[in-house]
Amino acid sequence: MLRILRHALRKHVRVQLMEQEEVVRLFFPIHKWEGLQELHKKTRHLPQSHLFQLNMPDNVSEYFGAHVAAYFHFYNAFTRWLVIPAVFSAAFPFVRPHIPTHEAHRLDSCFGGFLCIWTTVFLARMKHTMNEKLLRWGMGESVQNVTPVRKNFKDELRGSCSENLRNLLHWTLVILFLSETVFFSRFIANWRGELFENPDGMTFGMQNTDAAKYFKYLVTANIKVVDAV
Known part of the structure; x- marks a missing residue:
């Protein structure tokens, strides 16, 4: 709605010039009270119990838009994915004192290799899910910028021997x-x-x-x- 409103306004007035000339002081959306209350009910306990709520970014997108929701999606996904290395790293202080030094170095190397794999998988999965969210939230232009279709792509080759x-x-x-x-x-x-x-x-x-x-x-x-x- 804001994008449509800005587009309509640009046909008749220049908001930025009006702000410079102090015809208007600020141009910003005001809160819709009913929508804000509904969002508050859906994300009331956000810092505690909603860290692992999968549909929380979708609720944010309905009110604040896709740009704000994208941050919440990254924060939500990153918090969930951090559980795996956090469990392993929490066990390290209890294991290291009971193993020889050379074994501790090997354990550190294994954990470092695991983090490399974890980071690669997380970034790939994050890019995939972010594009999916942008499509769902109607950010078509953004999706085209980050996921261009290759010129040699042929849909009929999907599932083929080639x-x-x-x-x-x-x-x-x-x-x-x-x-x-x-x-x-x-x-x-x-x-x-x-x-x-x-x-x-x-x-x-x-x-x-x-x-x-x-x-x-x-x-x-x-x-x-x-x-x-």
């Missing part, structure tokens, strides 16, 4: 590149461990303790090469 083969190749490449990164990093970590166990030795004309420091850059180089490929 699409299945493309998906199989895609995930094969994903697993291949991820496996290469894991195995290469593991190889460098083991090699550096051997160098630290023999600090007086020489590798590539350098003392093992110095060579072990430079070997860390091989991990970065591998990331750059894999990214370019």
